[in-house]
Amino acid sequence: MAARAHHPALLGVGGYRPPRSVGNAEVAGPIGSSDEWIVSRSGISRRGYAGPGETLLDMAAAAAGKALGEAGLPPDEVSLVLVTTMSNLRQAPPLAAELAFRIGATDAGALDTGAGCAGFCYTLAVAADAVRSGSAEHVVVVGVERMTDIVDPTDRGTAFLFGDGAGAVVVGPAAEAGVGPVRWGSDGSRAAAIAQPYSWAAVRDDPSTPAPTLRMSGQEVFRWAVTALAPVAADAIRLAGLTPADIDVFVPHQANMRITDWLVGGIGLRPDVVVARDIATTGNTSSASIPLAIDRLLASGQARGGQRALLLGFGSGLLYAAQVVRLP
């Protein structure tokens, strides 16, 4: 009855970016802001906005299909499909079931997970453990978001930050471990820092109630990020049996360029470490940001397969998770 256990590794990555790229001028108007203010606060110049025809399922399927192609894996060999998102407005059916069917993984297990902007690192850890234990041989992990569905374009704290898109990886067995142990955790005392202020039930009970769009205490989150996360990253590096000098590529959740800059110094990474800065043209795509950033680093040649990358997810919860991986 023993399942075959394996070393988990990333076998492929794929991304989907909506064709509609929106510059700062367009989002600045409704919040009385400017291109200069947005760039200086966040490092963001553009972000992708999905149209009505680009559903979560469509974007997730596009990203997953690319990742499977990169991995050279037929979809019927996928044994588990994990989808992480914070912007699915439907509770049922689970998105992962539809996605498994859409990509041709017709008999795969399927599960939606929710861990906000930390969702990708959390779900990658679950996928890696499934491969490690033998519960699954090949796992597709997709982070997908239509943040435009849950963000208020007139909210000065969030409107300029977020974008839409999907990123996917294939996790499967390899001769040597390519996904290190996860360092994950939470600080629920800060649950209100990035949150919908009330439930959709309030809208159900009184239809004149506005939709519960995302609200963020930007300064609280920023301060938490620059103090709490570097030790988490250091733990993940140590759990992988490495030191900061061993890290070739740093892929933090693309929350804010200034948080990224701070973390590079705070973790003590090498001066020549490659740092993901996909946020500049993609915005903050929550759970999709890390696989999208990996996809861009590899596609642009800034990083290459086999390099050691530190992944660090963090956000609503507040939640955080980090692990070291070998890039596919």
Place this chain on the structure above:
Amino acid sequence: MTRADEVRAAVAGHLGIEPERLTEQASLSQDLGLDSLAGIELATALEDRFSLRITDDELAAVKTYGDLQRLVLRKVAA
């Protein structure tokens, strides 16, 4: 070097400016060009440098370099 000099040197070093610009009345936002996130970055750097903790309320009350230096010196002495 006095503790006040150490604080001034640390702030000047963090901001990459001449210590002489850090006058008592220098406004962090108007004169030194710090936005709210830069203020948090500076406070975090000072926390690390002097092994102290600045609360959100204390930071919000800081308007000038003089305010900041007094706060840090009080914390260091405590």
